[in-house]
Amino acid sequence: MKKTYLLAPGPTPIPESVTAALSGPLIHHRTPAFQAILDDVRAGLRHIFQTRQDVLLLSTSGTGGMEAALTNLFSPSDEVIYINAGKFGERWGKIAKAYGLTPIEVKVPNGETLEIRQLEEKIKQHPAVKAVLFQASETSTGVKLPTQEICKVTKAANILSVCDAITACGVFDLPMDEWGIDVLITGSQKALMIPPGLAMIALSEKAWAAVEKATLPRFYFDLLREKKAAAKSTTAWTPPISLIQGLQESLRMIKEEGLHNVFKRHELLARATRAGVQALGLEIFARKPSPALTAVKVPSGIKDGKLIPKTMRDKYGVTIAGGQDELEGKIFRLSHFGYADRFDVTTALSALELTLHDLGHPVEFGKGVGAALRTFSEG
Amino acid sequence: MKKTYLLAPGPTPIPESVTAALSGPLIHHRTPAFQAILDDVRAGLRHIFQTRQDVLLLSTSGTGGMEAALTNLFSPSDEVIYINAGKFGERWGKIAKAYGLTPIEVKVPNGETLEIRQLEEKIKQHPAVKAVLFQASETSTGVKLPTQEICKVTKAANILSVCDAITACGVFDLPMDEWGIDVLITGSQKALMIPPGLAMIALSEKAWAAVEKATLPRFYFDLLREKKAAAKSTTAWTPPISLIQGLQESLRMIKEEGLHNVFKRHELLARATRAGVQALGLEIFARKPSPALTAVKVPSGIKDGKLIPKTMRDKYGVTIAGGQDELEGKIFRLSHFGYADRFDVTTALSALELTLHDLGHPVEFGKGVGAALRTFSEG
Numbered sequence: 001m002k003k004t005y006l007l008a009p010g011p012t013p014i015p016e017s018v019t020a021a022l023s024g025p026l027i028h029h030r031t032p033a034f035q036a037i038l039d040d041v042r043a044g045l046r047h048i049f050q051t052r053q054d055v056l057l058l059s060t061s062g063t064g065g066m067e068a069a070l071t072n073l074f075s076p077s078d079e080v081i082y083i084n085a086g087k088f089g090e091r092w093g094k095i096a097k098a099y100g101l102t103p104i105e106v107k108v109p110n111g112e113t114l115e116i117r118q119l120e121e122k123i124k125q126h127p128a129v130k131a132v133l134f135q136a137s138e139t140s141t142g143v144k145l146p147t148q149e150i151c152k153v154t155k156a157a158n159i160l161s162v163c164d165a166i167t168a169c170g171v172f173d174l175p176m177d178e179w180g181i182d183v184l185i186t187g188s189q190k191a192l193m194i195p196p197g198l199a200m201i202a203l204s205e206k207a208w209a210a211v212e213k214a215t216l217p218r219f220y221f222d223l224l225r226e227k228k229a230a231a232k233s234t235t236a237w238t239p240p241i242s243l244i245q246g247l248q249e250s251l252r253m254i255k256e257e258g259l260h261n262v263f264k265r266h267e268l269l270a271r272a273t274r275a276g277v278q279a280l281g282l283e284i285f286a287r288k289p290s291p292a293l294t295a296v297k298v299p300s301g302i303k304d305g306k307l308i309p310k311t312m313r314d315k316y317g318v319t320i321a322g323g324q325d326e327l328e329g330k331i332f333r334l335s336h337f338g339y340a341d342r343f344d345v346t347t348a349l350s351a352l353e354l355t356l357h358d359l360g361h362p363v364e365f366g367k368g369v370g371a372a373l374r375t376f377s378e379g
Numbered sequence: 380m381k382k383t384y385l386l387a388p389g390p391t392p393i394p395e396s397v398t399a400a401l402s403g404p405l406i407h408h409r410t411p412a413f414q415a416i417l418d419d420v421r422a423g424l425r426h427i428f429q430t431r432q433d434v435l436l437l438s439t440s441g442t443g444g445m446e447a448a449l450t451n452l453f454s455p456s457d458e459v460i461y462i463n464a465g466k467f468g469e470r471w472g473k474i475a476k477a478y479g480l481t482p483i484e485v486k487v488p489n490g491e492t493l494e495i496r497q498l499e500e501k502i503k504q505h506p507a508v509k510a511v512l513f514q515a516s517e518t519s520t521g522v523k524l525p526t527q528e529i530c531k532v533t534k535a536a537n538i539l540s541v542c543d544a545i546t547a548c549g550v551f552d553l554p555m556d557e558w559g560i561d562v563l564i565t566g567s568q569k570a571l572m573i574p575p576g577l578a579m580i581a582l583s584e585k586a587w588a589a590v591e592k593a594t595l596p597r598f599y600f601d602l603l604r605e606k607k608a609a610a611k612s613t614t615a616w617t618p619p620i621s622l623i624q625g626l627q628e629s630l631r632m633i634k635e636e637g638l639h640n641v642f643k644r645h646e647l648l649a650r651a652t653r654a655g656v657q658a659l660g661l662e663i664f665a666r667k668p669s670p671a672l673t674a675v676k677v678p679s680g681i682k683d684g685k686l687i688p689k690t691m692r693d694k695y696g697v698t699i700a701g702g703q704d705e706l707e708g709k710i711f712r713l714s715h716f717g718y719a720d721r722f723d724v725t726t727a728l729s730a731l732e733l734t735l736h737d738l739g740h741p742v743e744f745g746k747g748v749g750a751a752l753r754t755f756s757e758g
Contacts, residue, residue: 004404011405011620022621023402025383026390026574028698059576061438061616064599098598189617195405197438197576197619217596219477220443237440238568240576240619241390242401319407 004317007348009139009167009293011189011196012338014246015253018193022246029241035233037248042230044251047259048192049184049202050175056226058199059240062166062187065199067095068221069162069183073207074130075215076100081122082133083114083150087140087324088164092133099216104129110141110327111295113288116149123157130210131160131182136168140324142286142295142333144172151180160207166190167292169200170254171337172263182207188243190292191262193250193338198243266291269336269345272375276349277334279371280356280363285331293321293335302359305329311355318351342376383696386727388518388546388672390568390575391717393625394632397572401625408620414612416627421609423630426638427571428563428581429554435605437578438619441545441566444578446474447600448541448562452586453509454594455479460501461512462493462529465519466703467543471512478595483508489520489706490674492667495528502536509589510539510561515547519703521665521674521712523551530559539586545569546671548579549633550716551642561586567622569671570641572629572717577622645670648715648724651754655728656713658750659735659742664710672700672714681738684708690734697730721755 006013014022027034038057045055058065074080078101082092085108096103106122108114114134123129132154136147147163154161162183168174169184170191176184181204188198203211203223211224220237229236254262270291274284277296285295298305306329309322321333334348349368357363385392393401406413417436424434437444453459457480461471464487475482485501487493493513502508511533515526526542533540541562547553548563549570555563560583567577582590582602590603599616608615633641649670653663656675664674677684685708688701700712713727728747736742 006405006407008407010617011407014405019402023398026385026393028385028387028390029575030700031692031698059438059440060443060599061618063616064439064443067599095598098601099596187617189620195619195621196408196617197622217478219474220439220446222477237442238389238566238575239440240574240622241568242574242621243576243619313410319410321409 002317004319005344005347006319007335007344008319008321009333009335010187012193012335012340014195015193015250015339017253018246018249021249022194022242024245026241027245029239030234034241037244038235039233041244041248041251044255045200048170048251048254051177051184051202053202053204054227054230055200055202056223056230057235057239057244058201058221058226059197059237060199061196062185062199063091064221065185065187065201066091066164068201068223069185070095070099070101071216071218071221072223073160073162073183073210073214074101075213077102079104079126079129080131080133081106081119081126081129083108083119083145085112085114085135085141085143085145086110086138088135088138092164096133111143111285111287113143114145114150116146116153119150119153123153123159129159131162133162134164136163136165136174137171137290137292139167139293140327142290142293144288144290147174147181148179155180160210167290170262171266171292173260176202180204188247191338192247194243194246197240198247266337268376268379269340269342270294272342272345272372273334273336273348275375276345276368276372280353280368292337293333295331295333297331298329299361301361305332307359308332308355311358312351315358316351316354318348320348345372381696383698384723384726385698386714386723387698387700388712388714389566391572391714391719393574394572394629394718396632397625397628400628401573401621403624405620406624408618409613413620416623417614418612420623420627420630423634424579427549427630427633430556430563430581432581432583433606433609434579434581435602435609436614436618436623437580437600437605438576438616439578440575441564441578442470443600444564444566444580445470445543447580447602448564449474449478449480450595450597450600451602452539452541452562452589452593453480454592456481458483458505458508459510459512460485460498460505460508462487462498462514462524464491464493464514464522464524465489465517467514467517467519471543475512490522490664490666492522493524493529495525495532498529498532502532502538508538510541512541513543515542515544515553516550516669516671518546518672519706521669521672523667523669526553526560527558534559539589546669549641550645550671552639555581559583567626570717571626573622573625576619577626645716647755647758648719648721649673651721651724651751652713652715652727654754655724655747655751659732659747671716672712674710674712677709677711678740680740684711686738687711687734690737691730694737695730695733697726699727724751
């Protein structure tokens with residue numbers, strides 16, 4: 001017997017009652033029964049997004065949600081600033097380029113976060129810029145970006161803020177309306193605790209005004225068509241029915257726990273993980289770490305850093321994430337959001353202690369776990 | 380207690396063992412365990428598509444698969460012929476227009492099928508045309524289109540055949556390589572017996588050559604990127620993991636039954652349904668009916684045709700499909716493919732007999748069901 005644990009920053013584990021809802025009889029999507037589920041789910045999502053706007057559901061991965069934002073908001077050659085603090089920031093630039101926009105990069109070194117002056121200066125240099133594209137949490141480096149500050153700057157410049165919140169929405173506080181986030185995007189397999197295949201997006205009134213003028217081509221991801229469908233309690237195309245049936249249950253769970261209690265839980269799990277990792281003498285990679293995940297530098301004594309996630313998965317059944325692209329072998333990433341509690345943290349640290357020992361790195365067993373337990377005990 | 384029956388042309392019912400597979404522990408998509416599932420699923424799909432080409436998996440509804448075909452094959456202003464035999468044929472024209480192509484319509488009246496001379500003449504009139512876009516089975520009218528004949532014509536004209544086989548692939552024989560179908564697209568919630576959220580697409584070598592030259596913008600639906608990922612047993616973006624886990628089981632079931640036995644079963648269920656409907660004195664809407672579904676004209680005595688599907692669903696728990704757009708209230712549609720057997724047909728006809736009686740239409744109870752049973756008995 002080998003029990004397995006999913007402790008990667010997406011897909012995250014599915015709660016048992018959500019699995020049950022996902023496995024319920026499929027309800028035809030053009031029926032009053034499914035429309036009632038959709039309306040309930042949309043209300044739950046407005047609560048998570050902290051917005052009065054419609055939250056639209058798209059049958060796609062998160063990347064499709066990012067693409068939908070760009071093709072609905074802009075016209076060919078439009079200038080957009082994107083904050084490249086890692087792999088997902090870089091993706092904004094790639095999508096913008098693929099659609100003939102003029103992407104302007106604000107480069108943030110891996111592991112660092114944005115200095116807000118960098119952004120202010122870039123906007124001054126490019127007075128025609130239409131928007132700033134960024135991640136609230138850059139999953140590739142474990143960095144949290146200053147969403148509220150970015151939105152203050154975009155508001156002052158009267159341009160749009162487009163926020164990929166795929167590992168942020170439902171993880172930590174990100175009040176869309178209050179902070180003036182113009183576009184907020186998330187995905188299903190993260191804090192919402194269902195399998196991948198569903199992206200969600202909400203637009204401010206200012207963003208909807210931009211949609212009216214935008215001429216980039218779109219059909220499947222036509223948000224105006226989705227908005228009209230939402231007003232009739234339906235979707236433009238066939239939705240991923242089973243995921244939406246599961247989402248109704250996961251949203252109910254979040255509401256029952258209380259959204260701000262969820263945020264507090266994630267923050268505590270993140271602090272305990274960081275304390276555990278540091279007690280083992282390892283270094284946190286992100287200078288401003290996201291509460292979603294902890295990226296850790298591979299200690300210099302371990303030559304092949306890829307062996308850490310590989311050993312944890314193959315020998316101990318614990319799936320975490322390694323580094324991607326140029327960070328491969330240099331960092332590993334422990335996730336602690338969604339359906340995660342204190343014993344997921346102690347499991348991750350226990351497997352990490354065993355793995356480090358296996359790879360010849362000196363470990364005082366229990367030191368990492370002990371530090372995490374101390375954090376929990378102090379609350 | 381109210382048992383419910385899903386007898387609409389998608390989503391179709393999910394077999395119990397597929398539900399179990401869908402509900403299994405989520406496997407992280409960047410692991411050898413999931414790569415093995417993906418490779419197995421792709422092999423199973425090549426068998427269903429009857430092709431040696433890669434079958435690519437996209438996290439989207441079928442409409443996204445149609446869009447992917449157009450944005451990867453063509454460049455702005457390219458002329459494409461689309462066969463408009465109903466709502467889904469019309470959609471080809473809409474997507475083409477949204478992306479700045481020059482769509483040329485071959486209009487087929489509702490319920491009729493394509494006369495191949497219509498297509499030949501249209502190609503002669505437009506010598507620069509690049510492709511013919513069509514449905515193998517037009518779900519809105521229940522009509523089967525002559526795929527093999529269309530492909531003979533496109534081959535002779537040296538242009539591409541792009542086939543939406545969303546309610547055709549796995550329903551009836553559609554050998555991609557043998558017939559020279561250049562692009563074949565299907566969706567998950569039809570003959571493949573899993574929930575919606577996954578589209579599949581395969582391209583011939585001729586179609587891949589067109590991709591190299593095509594300049595329409597694409598990123599999320601970039602098929603070349605997906606092809607490269609497939610060569611490494613992965614996907615470009617996060618795939619709908621749970622659906623793919625379910626698909627592995629449904630493909631196993633299809634292989635166990637035998638693909639051509641599946642086709643024979645669908646053909647028999649279709650014949651029995653048509654016999655039952657006609658024995659009740661009702662008229663089949665499609666002149667060349669698809670084995671996937673039977674579209675039936677609402678009898679003239681029933682004034683509000685929408686009451687037929689509504690009564691079947693709300694009073695008897697049997698979800699069928701009504702007519703869409705201008706066919707609303709004029710036809711209703713009974714599905715008989717996927718996880719469907721003879722008793723799904725007798726259930727549909729039984730509920731129909733009760734419903735017609737409820738709506739004041741004269742019915743000799745058992746006459747429709749009896750005709751279906753006679754068909755089954757004769758095999």
